[in-house]
Amino acid sequence: MAGLMLSVSADSAANSLTLICKTEKVTLTGMHWDLYRVGSRKGGNFVLEGDFAKYPVSLEDMSSSAVTEAAKTLENYAVLDKIPALDQGETGKDGLLRFDNLNSGLYMVCGKNIQVGDTIYMPSAILIEIMKSEDGKNVDLDAYPKLSTKTASGENSKYAVKKIWENDENALENRTASISVEIYGDEKLYETVTLDESNDWTYLWMAESDIDWRVKEVKVPENYTVVYSSNEKQFAIVNTYSEKTPNQTTVSTTVASGGSTRPTVITTNPSNGYSNVTSNTNTKLPQTGQLWWPVPVMACGGVIFITVGARLKSGNKRDN
Incomplete structure (x- = not known):
């Protein structure tokens, strides 16, 4: 699943x-969530750090759909590579889960x-950025994650994974002859397959539909970034050619000014109060059962758009 980025001012842990x-x-009691610190802002750039620094994930495009792609891709790595979470927990009977003692940095929460x-x-x-503020106020942030649904059936369904090359039409020699893709069901390795021109960079399989399926490219080609996009039964591995180092990317920040906004990155001051944030793109994936090959990266990137409500409060006292 994917997310929208919020930037909020903060001064301490x-x-x-x-x-x-x-x-x-419904109130979702017992939903498990993991919190990761994935990076920070260096001058005008976002840089992935720690366990996430090695991944070829670009944060250069800060549009809502691109941030959605980045969140899903980083989540995919965190889950499949079993990266230790900074903190974790389950929602209580009220459907709430609180993470405390957060320093400045770029965080990801995934459930x-x-x-x-x-x-x-x-x-x-x-994806959430917490920054130091000049006025010395702490931040309490309430976030409402997007919750998509499907009906449990116990039946088998047809799945597809497709490799898509982007931005290398004039440098085809940079592509590899084939790639290896690992397919995971409920975080366990199901099988490893090879994609190349002979199979149109595509693989199909039949499997139980109630399982949480994920895919991962074993080795991303040099000078390419990666995005993992999907709907319920179709997965895209998008490799985009770039001579830039993926983790050195310029940040474009838009300041929210009260009421409903549609910026790409939201920097919200606690004094602004309640802000309801929505995606600023109408790009959608095809519905289950529809074919979507070939699909350019910007068309398949926004897996599931998220709506986040953020309530920011000065100090540590929470409103009733």
Whole structure:
């Protein structure tokens, strides 16, 4: 799943983030979430750090769809490579989970699917930047992750993974002759397949639809970045050619000014109060069962768009 980036002002490790996982119809108790510190802002750039520094994931494009792609891709690596979380927990009976003692940096939160009755709830990952502020105020942030759903059936479905090359039409010699792709079901390796021209860079398989399926390119070609995009049954591995170092990217920041906004990166001051943030793109994936090959990266990038409500409060006292 994927997310929208929020930038919020903060001054010390007394800052907090509360996830609110409930809808008008259901409160999701026991939904597991992991918190990662994935990087920081260096001057005007975002740089991936720590366990995430080695991944060829670009943060250069800060549009909502591109941030969605980055969040899903980083989540994919965190889950499949079993990166230790900075913190973790499960939502309580009220559907809330709070993370405390957050320093400045770029964070990611990602949750695990949970089933209630016949409905499987699938949470989207969120990228959140917490920055030092000049006024010395701490930040409490409430975030409402996007929750997509599917109906549990126990039946088998047809799945597809497709490799897509981007931005290298004039440098085809940079492409590899083939790639190896690992397919995971519920975080366990299911099989490893080879994609190349002979199979149109595509692989199909039949498997149980209630399983959480993921794919990972074993080795991303040199000078390419990677994006993992998907709907319920179709996966795209998008390699985009770039001579830039992926983790040295310029940040474009838009300041929210009260009320509803549609910026690409949201920097919200606690004094602004409540801000309801929505995606600024209408790009959609095709529905399950529709073919989507070939698809350019910007058309398939926005896996599931997220709507986040952020309530920022000065100090450590929370409103009722």
